[in-house]
Amino acid sequence: xxxxxxQPRPLRTRSGGIVVQxxxxxSLALSFAAGIAAAQQRSITGKVVSATTSEPVAGATVSVIxxxxxxxxxxxxxxxxxxxxxxxxxxxxxxxxxxxxxxxPGDQARVSVxxxxxxxxxxxxxxxxxxxxxxxxxxxxxxxxxTSEQLDRAxxxxxxxxxxxxIPGALIQMNSGAPGGGGxxxxxxxTTINAxxxxxxxxxxxxxxxxxxxxxxxxxxxxxxxxxASNQDNPVNRLADINPADIQSIEVLKxxxxxxxxxxxxxxxxxxxxxxxxxxxxxxxxxxxxFGTFDVSNRLGSRRFADAAEAVAAFGPNAAGFCTLPGGxxxxxxxxxxxxxxxxxxxxxxxxxxxxxxxxxxxxxxxVKRDGGIAPNTGYQKxxxxxxxxxxxxxRFRISVNLNAVHxxxxxxxxxxxxxxxxxFLVFPTTPNIIDLRHSSSGWPINPFAPSNPLQTFAELKDxxxxxxxxxxxxxxxxxxxxxxxxxxxxxxxxxxxxxxxxDILSPADLQYEPFDGQPGTVVLGKGQDLRLNxxxxxxxxxxxxxxxxxxxxSAGFRYEHRDQNLTNVVGRSIALGLQNVSQxxxxxxxxxxxxxxxxxxxxxxxxxAASQRLLLTAGIxxxxxxxxxxxxxYFFYPKASASYRFVQPAGGVDELKLxxxxxxxxxxxxxxxxxxxxxTNALGGQVGQYRxxxxxxxxxxxxxxxxxxxxxxxxxxxxxxxLGVTVYQKTITDLLLEASVAPSTGYRTRIFNGGELxxxxxxxxxxxxxVRKAEVNWVLRSTFYLNRSKIVALPVPxxxxxxxxxxxxxxxxxxxxxxxxxxxxxxxxxxxxxxxxMSFSSDLDYKRFSVGFLxxxxxxxxxxxxxxxxxxxxxxxxxxxxAGNTRIGTWASGKTKIYVQDGSYLKLRELNVAYSLPPSVPxxxxxxxxxxxxxGRNLLRFTPYKGLDPEVSNFGNQAIARNIDVAPFxxxxxxxxxxxxxx
Numbered sequence: 013x014x015x016x017x018x019q020p021r022p023l024r025t026r027s028g029g030i031v032v033q034x035x036x037x038x039s040l041a042l043s044f045a046a047g048i049a050a051a052q053q054r055s056i057t058g059k060v061v062s063a064t065t066s067e068p069v070a071g072a073t074v075s076v077i078x079x080x081x082x083x084x085x086x087x088x089x090x091x092x093x094x095x096x097x098x099x100x101x102x103x104x105x106x107x108x109x110x111x112x113x114x115x116x117p118g119d120q121a122r123v124s125v126x127x128x129x130x131x132x133x134x135x136x137x138x139x140x141x142x143x144x145x146x147x148x149x150x151x152x153x154x155x156x157x158x159t160s161e162q163l164d165r166a167x168x169x170x171x172x173x174x175x176x177x178x179i180p181g182a183l184i185q186m187n188s189g190a191p192g193g194g195g196x197x198x199x200x201x202x203t204t205i206n207a208x209x210x211x212x213x214x215x216x217x218x219x220x221x222x223x224x225x226x227x228x229x230x231x232x233x234x235x236x237x238x239x240x241a242s243n244q245d246n247p248v249n250r251l252a253d254i255n256p257a258d259i260q261s262i263e264v265l266k267x268x269x270x271x272x273x274x275x276x277x278x279x280x281x282x283x284x285x286x287x288x289x290x291x292x293x294x295x296x297x298x299x300x301x302x303f304g305t306f307d308v309s310n311r312l313g314s315r316r317f318a319d320a321a322e323a324v325a326a327f328g329p330n331a332a333g334f335c336t337l338p339g340g341x342x343x344x345x346x347x348x349x350x351x352x353x354x355x356x357x358x359x360x361x362x363x364x365x366x367x368x369x370x371x372x373x374x375x376x377x378x379x380v381k382r383d384g385g386i387a388p389n390t391g392y393q394k395x396x397x398x399x400x401x402x403x404x405x406x407x408r409f410r411i412s413v414n415l416n417a418v419h420x421x422x423x424x425x426x427x428x429x430x431x432x433x434x435x436x437f438l439v440f441p442t443t444p445n446i447i448d449l450r451h452s453s454s455g456w457p458i459n460p461f462a463p464s465n466p467l468q469t470f471a472e473l474k475d476x477x478x479x480x481x482x483x484x485x486x487x488x489x490x491x492x493x494x495x496x497x498x499x500x501x502x503x504x505x506x507x508x509x510x511x512x513x514x515x516d517i518l519s520p521a522d523l524q525y526e527p528f529d530g531q532p533g534t535v536v537l538g539k540g541q542d543l544r545l546n547x548x549x550x551x552x553x554x555x556x557x558x559x560x561x562x563x564x565x566x567s568a569g570f571r572y573e574h575r576d577q578n579l580t581n582v583v584g585r586s587i588a589l590g591l592q593n594v595s596q597x598x599x600x601x602x603x604x605x606x607x608x609x610x611x612x613x614x615x616x617x618x619x620x621x622a623a624s625q626r627l628l629l630t631a632g633i634x635x636x637x638x639x640x641x642x643x644x645x646x647y648f649f650y651p652k653a654s655a656s657y658r659f660v661q662p663a664g665g666v667d668e669l670k671l672x673x674x675x676x677x678x679x680x681x682x683x684x685x686x687x688x689x690x691x692x693t694n695a696l697g698g699q700v701g702q703y704r705x706x707x708x709x710x711x712x713x714x715x716x717x718x719x720x721x722x723x724x725x726x727x728x729x730x731x732x733x734x735x736l737g738v739t740v741y742q743k744t745i746t747d748l749l750l751e752a753s754v755a756p757s758t759g760y761r762t763r764i765f766n767g768g769e770l771x772x773x774x775x776x777x778x779x780x781x782x783x784v785r786k787a788e789v790n791w792v793l794r795s796t797f798y799l800n801r802s803k804i805v806a807l808p809v810p811x812x813x814x815x816x817x818x819x820x821x822x823x824x825x826x827x828x829x830x831x832x833x834x835x836x837x838x839x840x841x842x843x844x845x846x847x848x849x850x851m852s853f854s855s856d857l858d859y860k861r862f863s864v865g866f867l868x869x870x871x872x873x874x875x876x877x878x879x880x881x882x883x884x885x886x887x888x889x890x891x892x893x894x895x896a897g898n899t900r901i902g903t904w905a906s907g908k909t910k911i912y913v914q915d916g917s918y919l920k921l922r923e924l925n926v927a928y929s930l931p932p933s934v935p936x937x938x939x940x941x942x943x944x945x946x947x948x949g950r951n952l953l954r955f956t957p958y959k960g961l962d963p964e965v966s967n968f969g970n971q972a973i974a975r976n977i978d979v980a981p982f983x984x985x986x987x988x989x990x991x992x993x994x995x996x
Contacts, residue, residue, distance in 0.1 A: 056095045056116060058123040060085045060104060065787050069127055071291040072106035077113070078496030080407040083370050086293030092370065107260070108159065111135050111147075131782045131792060132735045133157050134728070138263055143503050143550035144567050144619060150628045152654035152672040153270035154724060154739040154776055156180065158262045160288070161856075165865045166923040166948040167302055167360065167989045169193050169383060169392055170252040171259070171285075173950070177852035177869035177922050180776040180796040181266045181739075185975070187966040189309075189984035191385045191392035192422030192477070193252035194224070196970040199266045199281035200741065201772035201800040201846070202832045205814065206749040206764075207680040207716055209972045211281040212274055213251060216414050218485045218507030218546045219277070219573055224249040224970055225540040227477060227515040231583045232534055233430030240603050241538065241581055243969045246428050246982065250511060250542075253418045253481050255379045255396045257300070257362045260288045266776075267741055268720035269674035272652035275613050275634035276679030279718040279745070287414065289400055290366045290373030296941075297996035302360040304989030308352045308386045309951060310961050311983065312437070312884070313891035314445045317342040326888040327444050330460050334446040345448040348440060351467050352983050356384020356391065360989075368402075375400040386985050387425055388470050394420040408491040416483040424477065425470055427982035428967050433463030434525050437961075437980035440466070441883040456524075464525040474518040474592075481511035485546075499554040503569075507546035514539055515581075521589045533587035537594045538580070545574040562622035571613040578606045607684040611638040614647075626658040636679065642687045642712040652676030667728040674722050679715035682749055686764050687713045708754060708763035716766070717746050724776075734781040744805070745770040752809045767808040770832055774800035790858040799849040802832040815974020822877035822913050824974050833973055835875055837909020845976040847917075848873030854923075861931070867923040871963070876916040876976040878960045883980075916963035916976060921953040935994070942995035951986045 060072040068089025075082035076095050083093040085106075098118045102125070105111045109127035116123050130136065137145040138155050148157065156179045168174045170193035176184045179199075186195040197211055213222050226241030236242035263284040265271040271278035317323040320335035323342050335342035364377035379396040398416045405411065430438050439462045443449075449457060449467045456468040485507040493500035514537075519526060521533035550569030556562070581604075584597025594600065617632030635647040654674035662669050688709045724739035748768040754760050777797040784791040807828040813836070816823030824845070825836040835843040854867040882904065884890040890897035903911045927946035935943035956963050962984040966975040 054095055054097055054118075054121065055092065056100070056102075056121060056123065057090070057092045058125060060089045060091065060106065060125045060127060062109070063126040063128045064785065064790075066126075069106050069109060070293065071289070072104055072109070072125075072127070074125075075103050077101045077103050078494075080491045080494040084292050084373065087291060087296050087367075088293065105135075107136070108133070129785070131785065132728070132732070132780050133159065134732070134735070136261075143501075143552050143569060144565055144617065146619065146621070146628060149658065149668070149670065149726075150621065150625065150656060152628055152630060152656035153674045154181070154266065154722060154737065154741075155270055156182075156264045156266070156778070158264070160260055163256050163259055163262070165856075165867065165925045166950045167304065167987065167991070168256060168950060169394075170195065171254055171256055171262075172197060172251060174256050175262070177796070177854070177867050179264050179266075180778050180798045181774070181800075182264065182798070183847065183850065183871075185964040185966070186984075187964075187969050188246055188427060188982040189386075189962060190246055190422075190424040190427060190982035191383060191390055192248045192420070192424060193392075194246060194248045194969070196249075196966065196975070197281075197283070199264070200743060200774055202770065202802050202973055203279050203718060203743070203745055203772070204680050204716060204748065204972045205770070205826060205832070206751065206972070207279075207683060209280060209970055210249070211283050212271070212277050214274075214282060214284045215254070215483065216285070216287055216485045216507075217487060217505045217548060218483070218509065219544065220483060220509045221511065221542045221544055221575075222249050222251045223540075223542055223577065225513055225515075225538075225579065227424075227475065227517060228536050228538050228581050228583065229426060229428075229475065229517060231536050232426065232432065232473075232517065232519050233428070233434055234432050235429040237431075241579075243971075244428050244967055245969075246424060247969055248422055248424075248477065249970065250479070250481070253394075253396075253420060253479065253511070254285065255362075255377070255394075255398070255418070257364070257379065258287045258377055258396075258398050258416070260286045262286070267676075267722055268678040268718045268743060269652060269654060269676035269722050269741075272650050272676030272678050273615055273617060273632055273634055274678065275615070275650050276636040276638060276648055276681050276715045277611070278678040279680035279716060287398070287400060288364075288366075288375050288377075289402060290368050290375040292368050292370055292373055295365050295367035297365045298363065299994045299996070300360075300362040300991060301994075302358070302362075302989050302991045304358040304360075304987055305355045306358060306384065306386050306985040306987050307355060309954060309984045309986040311348055311352070312440075312880070312961060313348065314440060314884070315889045315891060315893045315897075316344050317444060317446060323444060323446055326893075327461060331444060331446060334444075342444075342446045343448075344445045345450075347443070347445060347447075347449045347467065350450055351388075351436065351470060352386050354384065354386050354388060354390075358383040358987070358989070371404045373402045385423065385425070386983065388467075389473070390423045390425045390470070392420070392422050394418065408494075410489045412485075412487040412489075414483075414485045416481075418479070418481040418483075420477075420479045422477040422479075424475055425982065426473060426475060427980060429979040432525060432528070434469060435980045436466040436469075437880050438883065439464055441880075441887045441889050444889060458524060463528060464523065469523060469525075472520050472523055474516060476516045478514045478516070479511055482508070484508045497556055497558060499552075501552045503548075503550045503552070505546070505548040507544075507548075509544040509546075510542070512539070512541050518592050521587065529585075531585035531599060533585070533589065533591075533597070535584040535587050535592060535594045535597055537582045537584075540577070540579045542577045543575070545572075547572045562620060563625075565619040565621075566617075567619075568616040569614075571611075571615070573611045573613075575609045576606070577608075578604075580604045609639050609684060610644075611636060611681075623657070626660070628654075628656045630654045636715075638681055638715075640682050640684055640686065641714055642710060646714075648679060648715060650677045650679060665729055667730070667732055668726075670726045672724055672726070676720060678718045678720075680718065680745075680749075681715045682713045682764075685709065686749065687711055706761040707751070708758065708760040710763065710765050713749075713764065714747060714766055716748055719744050719746070733783065733785070734779070737776075737778045739776040740774070741776075742771065742773045745772075750807075750809055767806075768804070769806040770802065771805050772800055772802045774798065788860050792856045794852075794854045796852045797849065798851075800846065802846065804828050804830055804832055815968060815971065816877065816977060817879070820907075820909060821879060821882070822909050822977075826973075835877065835913055837913065838907045839909060842910035843875030843877075843913040845874055845876070845916075845973075847871050861929040863925070863927045863929075865923070865925045866921065868919065869922045870919045872917050874916040874963070874976065875913050876958060876960065876963060876965065876978055878912050878914050878958070879977065879979045880961070880981070881914075881959050881978075882912045914959060915957050918954060918956040918958070918963045920951055920955075921949075922951060924949045924952055940994050940996055942993075944993040946991045946993070947989070948991065949986065949988050951984065952988075
């Protein structure tokens with residue numbers, strides 16, 4: 013009998029395939045391979061320390077080059093990872109330290125790594141795309157990185173003030189001294205006339221809101237005719253909501269060449285905020301307790317009257333009854349000091365905890381802050397909680413979740429321009445100091461010289477801005493391919509930003525000015541909601557050949573943004589004393605505005621790092637379409653290109669010299685409704701009908717286009733003991749959003765269209781010196797320099813004024829071949845709001861357990877229209893009225909506006925901090941890990957020729973051009989704090 017060998021029969025699916033068999037074979041092969049891999053893996057442990065202090069470095073990333081294997085050092089600097097067999101190379105990187113590569117032989121299981129401090133952040137990774145970055149030393153753009161140590165030198169209410177004097181190319185000024193902030197960040201000069209002015213704010217990869225919504229104090233002051241909320245309401249922009257203590261670093265992309273990858277929203281620059289992340293290890297608690305106070309830093313004062321005759325000559329016969337001192341002398345009451353002389357206790361508590369393991373890390377923080385104001389019934393409160401979680405899933409998947417909830421309450425009082433005699437510095441010019449306006453046993457005195465008593469107004473007026481905000485982002489990263497030569501990563505980020513702002517204003521019927529309009533008692537209820545949704549996807553491929561001759565990084569992706577802002581404001585008049593609900597008023601008017609917007613962006617970028625990592629070439633493009641454009645489906649393209657090359661030790665004493673050149677384009681979208689004719693309905697003569705807006709929209713409207721070229725160099729000298737960076741740039745803005753008059757027969761007054769050209773040229777420089785760098789002594793000095801000049805190159809409409817109260821009082825004028833920030837008066841050109849230059853100088857010295865840090869901020873030039881002084885002079889009540897005030901007002905009356913357009917130069921001691929770290933035995937005895945005490949202050953000293961309250965002022969809030977107008981602002985203040993920092 014003939015026997016044949018038995019043949020295996022294929023396992024078939026119901027359809028007759030052999031899939032199951034193949035799956036089994038593949039599974040067996042994978043299991044076998046995994047077993048071999050497991051057998052080849054080995055444990056590598058180690059410790060990362062500082063090369064100068066030998067202190068452990070927490071949060072260092074240790075990765076095995078050519079694999080997805082990585083670990084993070086814990087609070088003791090220790091790490092552990094499962095590495096492959098044989099010799100491997102570890103890459104060790106930590107924030108504020110230089111990167112280092114360490115070779116570990118196959119028979120070595122433990123390694124110790126010491127990292128040199130990166131004092132000047134030359135190896136810090138800076139964002140160059142939506143999902144890519146390069147080290148600062150190779151960067152082809154002038155991007156400024158501000159670390160958490162630089163931000164935390166002195167306590168601050170808002171991020172804007174913490175950035176002042178630290179960014180070359182940035183003019184950062186507060187709009188007034190009112191509690192809760194309110195400031196403007198201007199990067200590289202004027203970039204628009206009628207479009208948005210704020211930089212794009214990106215928080216942990218998500219574009220967030222920085223709106224400034226007015227309270228409608230205009231209903232009380234009638235600064236803008238008493239209608240809806242006005243930019244003269246002294247609003248707060250919502251960047252104030254972010255807790256500075258949560259920030260790890262801030263990157264500032266100042267120009268189009270760096271920000272082009274953000275497309276049509278980045279013409280004013282991009283500010284990228286990165287919050288703190290968790291570190292592996294046992295939970296580490298940090299607690300900071302602060303106590304402080306605020307003090308008015310400048311006062312205007314008022315005229316002193318020698319006798320009744322002098323007072324009567326200035327203020328009429330009513331004055332005679334107040335000059336009752338012997339010999340007919342007049343008393344002098346300090347009503348300004350009585351109003352702005354508060355020194356309320358400010359209290360701040362910051363707490364955080366970080367910890368985790370090699371798979372999960374977390375950072376949790378909380379803030380409770382209460383700052384008292386310098387005037388009664390004013391102040392600022394903020395509470396914030398944050399949770400940042402990072403989770404590693406296997407070797408290839410990572411998830412990050414960031415959640416932040418914020419509540420703030422700002423009580424800002426009343427200030428700025430008014431037409432009802434209610435704002436303090438519009439009342440004091442007409443009120444001589446011979447009257448005591450303080451409360452007495454008989455109540456509040458009536459002010460016979462003005463419509464109101466400011467002390468009574470502040471005591472009884474309610475002006476509360478209550479904000480609740482939720483911010484959240486989730487990011488998933490997949491390392492799809494990781495080999496010694498290639499890395500492919502997919503990233504998806506989703507984000508939500510929602511805030512609800514409620515403004516409550518109550519002007520009781522018993523306030524002196526209330527009955528004058530025939531409707532005593534005013535109540536305002538404003539509600540603003542802003543929802544922003546972000547979805548960002550990207551793919552990044554990095555290729556490095558085995559020869560390591562170059563590294564090519566290709567990235568592409570998309571960004572979708574949805575925004576919906578809904579504003580409602582209700583005004584009630586004639587409300588009885590003791591009532592506060594707007595529905596209880598006899599006369600009620602309301603307004604509502606909703607502005608939904610959508611933006612879709614696509615981008616692609618290629619980065620090539622070659623020539624032993626000395627040459628960097630970058631090219632990219634962004635395509636955007638948005639619902640505010642005339643054609644919402646049309647894509648606008650914004651390209652970029654840059655190059656840099658590093659020369660290593662090109663000359664004696666020069667460690668490195670990097671030459672760089674960059675070019676790019678960004679856009680500035682039209683404001684909402686620019687492509688429409690916004691009609692409304694109203695009743696006239698008992699008939700309800702529809703009426704048109706006074707402005708005609710343009711169905712072909714498109715974003716302004718910002719084209720910038722910049723070049724410069726960065727050099728390191730003396731063993732990297734000092735660095736110098738210099739940048740020159742030119743940016744040209746075309747397709748400006750302009751308004752032109754139209755024929756009355758059209759039924760409109762103006763039309764909006766694209767046209768004209770604006771140019772900025774400037775120079776930036778940054779110098780950093782580390783003269784001493786030892787274990788017990790570390791000293792770092794920094795200085796910045798910046799100047800910018802603007803010019804209207806083309807203007808297809810006749811010259812026009814924008815901002816101000818008329819030519820005789822000083823106005824900003826847009827004219828071809830002139831500076832965009834020029835100020836004209838009756839006699840012609842009288843000034844320019846743009847500074848001649850800006851400089852700053854800072855020092856941070858650590859000696860053993862002591863540390864001292866300070867920052868001086870110097871702005872030279874930049875004129876201000878001082879209408880507050882004009883009012884005091886006009887009513888004969890300036891502190892130097894005789895003879896200086898009389899001379900000034902006489903000069904102005906003769907047609908010389910320039911007398912009130914004044915030099916706004918200043919030198920300010922922005923920050924000062926003196927700290928001492930207690931010996932370890934002291935906090936350990938008390939159950940703590942570390943303890944430090946410090947004294948700090950902000951805006952402690954000021955030197956300026958300006959005659960107003962403060963050269964940082966803007967009656968109209970954040971403006972493209974019409975800043976630097978001083979009309980009865982809230983006075984500036986300085987702060988003093990004692991702090992205790994404890995670690996557990």
